[in-house]
């Protein structure tokens with residue numbers, strides 16, 4: 001397993017938008033501290049110095065008007081440049097960005113896909129993430145997944161974020177700033193990193209009882225590995241041959257699970273819960289809450305209401321212990 | 336201090352010692368490290384199914400609470416509460432209790448020993 005990065009704006013990934021934001025933040029903090037120190041120095045000087053030789057007029061015009069005007073102008077230009085670099089990572093002028101800020105440029109609302117860019121739709125739901133890959137070529141055109149993103153390194157990836165119920169916010173601090181997920185509207189975010197690894201993110205807008213347990217992992221991988229993974233994700237689940245796994249499959253199909261979950265390649269086509277076609281290959285369960293192994297899987301199925309009280313999956317009605325283990329084993333085998 | 340106070344304190348001391356005296360047999364896991372065991376329990380998230388005192392977030396109710404485990408008479412209601420048997424059960428419950436809901440979770444022998452040591456320390 002690749003390296004897991006700390007979830008923090010102060011640990012931005014190289015080559016990411018978050019790195020530019022961190023630089024901007026540092027310039028602001030350090031600059032503000034320096035100005036504060038100089039002003040306090042001048043104040044002490046004015047209070048304690050016996051011989052005041054300074055011209056009041058020059059100080060008011062120089063320190064009160066010219067200095068702030070120049071500093072703020074430079075900072076505004078710099079922050080607009082950072083803003084446009086973060087939101088596009090390739091194109092977009094400062095003017096466009098300014099218009100976007102005020103909602104004037106209506107074209108910016110539904111931007112066309114960037115040519116040759118991987119586009120991923122992410123829909124926030126209470127309290128998980130629906131993910132849909134829209135890669136350019138044939139079989140990879142429309143791959144529905146959930147609760148985990150994978151991206152190739154050194155490539156800008158376009159995320160189109162929206163919501164299926166209330167307002168959520170998509171935030172992976174080491175990769176980019178927050179972007180709200182708003183019902184009836186699609187926001188765009190470009191992420192990029194040149195360092196492979198696992199980045200944690202979480203919902204950053206209160207969205208109900210289990211908001212705090214709505215997280216996800218973003219796995220950045222070398223391009224080849226990424227496309228191997230995506231091709232595998234596009235495949236339907238294989239039918240189990242092992243009799244134990246088969247009994248788990250039967251428990252799934254006979255229970256209520258198919259009402260809410262899709263396992264591509266089987267009769268289960270529900271959509272109110274996460275797609276489970278390749279659940280065994282994810283790093284976490286239940287939107288970043290549990291690690292993913294047979295124990296947590298069985299525990300989640302039998303007691304999801306203890307793990308994440310009030311979440312929209314009912315506790316299961318799987319009757320016997322060995323059925324529960326078989327079901328968990330079958331889901332874990334779906335990689 | 337008056338004589339009665341001294342006697343009272345001495346009496347209290349003896350009573351408290353009596354409370355803390357060992358109650359006969361206490362299982363002990365050779366080579367198991369309870370502190371390490373607590374970390375393994377958290378790492379493997381056994382708490383999705385069990386209430387385990389001292390392990391953050393362990394409040395599952397799929398399986399029994401694992402409090403005060405050294406005083407249990409049987410493991411899983413089937414086997415004598417013996418350190419070696421507990422170490423085996425923790426690693427591979429289904430082989431010992433075929434219809435159990437508790438899966439065999441991948442871990443090393445040493446980790447299983449540490450877990451058993453922690454459970455007996457409760």
Ligand SMILES: [Cu+2]
Pocket residue numbers: 168169203204205206207208211212214
């Ligand atoms: Cu939220």
